[in-house]
Amino acid sequence: MTDVNGTPGGVAAGWYPDPSGAPQQRWWDGAQWTPHIAPSAQPVAPAQPVAPAQPVAPAQPVAPQYYAPVQPARPELNPATPVGTVWIWLVVLLPVLSILLLPTIQIRIPTIDLNDPRPMVDPLAVIGGPWYFVLIGVSWLTYAATVVFSWLDHRELTRRGVVRPFHWAWSFLSSLVYVIGRTVIVRSVAQKRGMAPLWAMIGVTALSFIVTTIWTIMLFTTMFDQISRLATYGA
DSSP states (O other): OOOOTSSSSSOOOOOETTTTTOOOOEOOOOEEEEEEEEOOOOOHHHHOOOOOOOOOOOOOOOOOOOOOOOOOOOOOOTTTTOOHHHHHHHHHHHHHHHHGGGGGGGOOOOOOOTTSSSSSSGGGGGGGSSSHHHHHHHHHHHHHHHHHHHHHHHHHHHHHHHHOOOOGOOOOOOOOHHHHHHHHHHHHHHTOOOHHEEEEHHHHHHHHHHHHHHHHHHHHHHHHHHHHHHHHHHH
């Protein structure tokens, strides 16, 4: 009888490597090999050293994100709904009052007689006479009326179904700003309608520029002529 290593001698019973060389274990009962087999025990790999944990940097605070609320799209206006109001036409045509009053301002330089101790006949002539104050008053009234009429136009557009019409407060800047913004909003909901007030406003603005330019040229021509006469008189 041979032992598990192929040498004579008694060997205690137990699991030993299979003498046939198969990768398994076979039961030795102390006298002979039995048919009982078992898987070979797997060698245990040595534990790998664990690297020390690296310090974790503190998380940077994240700035909160703010998102502007998304406004829903404006619904289309009924094609039969008119978009022109009497108020927007008053806003457009009010500047014409100042244009009509501008030529009434006639600045004159009074002739001074050194031998005459009396004061100047018309001290307001150097600012254009009493019409200057009339023009200033009309300009301020026109400005105030433009704001009021813009508010009334904004309210009327809301009643007719325009969602979020251009705000009337923009008229504090100028009537042209309000008319432009109003036209953009109205055209977007009224099938490209509503351009008439803008074209009229452009015409009024161009008329104002032309009249102001002509009046300025005539004013300076008159003033230079008066200065020349005054210089000739003084000489």
